[in-house]
């Protein structure tokens with residue numbers, strides 16, 4: 001498996017994606033001498049896995065071409081923007097390992113240049129102040145089949161436009177009463193080119209500029225200017241902006257930038273059975289359906305980190321997914337595959353029992369504790385060994401015992417012998433039940449000759465189960481996650497609400513762990529043998545009351561049909 005990833009990486013460096021081919025051509029033709037990309041988030045929510053794709057793509061291009069990568073907040077729409085989001089976004093970008101050039105940038109820092117750019121357009125006769133209401137502007141715009149109509153204000157003189165625009169800035173006009181529009185073509189087949197609004201009057205307090213401005217630029221006007229100011233060569237964005245590209249090109253051309261940036265679109269990343277899209281995630285958070293933006297069932301970067309995903313696993317995932325020109329959904333199982341691949345050789349494999357059943361070894365000396373040598377990772381000797389205590393009373397997984405076993409069940413049942421992992425063979429001799437007939441204790445005898453590593457005369461058993469010694473066990477909470485979304489019903493209901501899987505979170509309060517977790521901290525991850533990969537929760541875990549999140553299960557060889 002390790003080789004497979006290597007092969008994929010190799011392939012990617014040999015076969016270039018369509019963006020790299022376009023960049024190669026631009027460099028060859030001398031359009032640009034240096035490659036500069038950017039990630040331009042709007043600080044109106046936490047970043048999700050889709051944004052991680054954009055970050056790693058943009059950063060990766062800058063790295064490949066020895067260029068620069070900027071982090072710039074696209075904060076031109078103050079209403080939904082918050083400092084909390086700015087901070088979380090910076091933390092996420094850094095965690096992913098994308099190193100941005102110099103200072104963090106804010107589009108709002110360029111408001112003065114954007115204003116000057118608008119004045120320049122007015123002076124060129126390429127922009128005008130329009131008094132139509134939003135509704136009227138929509139009516140005049142026409143449809144996909146019909147051309148639009150010119151605004152009655154379209155032919156205002158340059159002088160009048162300059163005066164009115166300045167007055168807009170000075171606060172002479174109420175919100176929504178006037179806009180500045182680019183003068184392009186009301187008959188254009190591309191509706192984005194039908195004299196788009198580029199500035200509006202809106203009294204909104206901005207998280208960065210406060211009340212300094214009462215006019216704000218529109219995205220399609222602001223974005224190319226931000227790119228040009230920063231010397232961005234390739235402005236990589238997602239497909240929904242394809243129809244806006246002619247406007248992007250118009251803005252950089254009319255403003256006569258010496259090296260105009262070039263927009264290139266790629267398909268958004270979607271995953272099956274998860275909620276991506278800030279809007280939808282925000283709803284789940286606001287409605288209290290999940291426990292905050294970093295609830296481990298979400299695919300925000302903060303949630304993936306809390307759940308135990310690593311930056312390496314996310315980078316591996318993005319390499320496997322590649323860059324595409326058409327929308328499609330990637331199977332979530334691929335992300336699971338990447339985190340398993342990343343952790344399986346790196347992390348120790350510990351004994352932890354999640355659904356405990358007591359096992360008593362009747363012929364083992366009472367009060368004796370024996371420390372067994374256990375390899376930390378059978379596939380990676382470099383991780384060494386540790387001592388795991390063994391005793392007369394143990395916990396095993398309740399599903400590792402059955403009173404009446406089905407065919408091919410090789411674990412414990414009356415009369416059967418199994419190996420206790422890294423310890424001895426035990427044979428089930430008796431069981432104890434409670435009043436309602438549930439098995440509460442399994443009794444066994446052990447064979448001292450079968451100690452793991454001692455050879456044991458070639459005798460074989462078919463099942464190996466894990467265990468934790470009762471006396472020295474640590475009690476912990478373990479949280480198991482399933483898809484937040486009920487797959488059988490699709491992600492969204494007709495009314496736009498999310499089909500929540502009622503079993504998306506299972507909390508197991510009394511799990512028992514071997515005692516080798518001293519000094520473990522939030523964010524540390526482990527394999528629990530036979531149970532999957534688990535990560536200590538950063539928020540809720542305490543040194544004396546550990547809480548683990550299941551990152552991902554192992555592929556299990558035998559599943560009971562319950």
Ligand code: ATP
Nearest residue numbers: 040041042050051053054237238268269277278279
């Ligand atoms: P959402 O669709 O979740 O609301 P957004 O596109 O509004 O996200 P922005 O903060 O505006 O979020 O996006 C920052 C950058 O991330 C943009 O360049 C955008 O194209 C890119 N991006 C957003 N979602 C995805 C995705 N699913 N896959 C790849 N890139 C994405």
Ligand code: MG
Nearest residue numbers: 041042044278
């Ligand atoms: Mg957006």
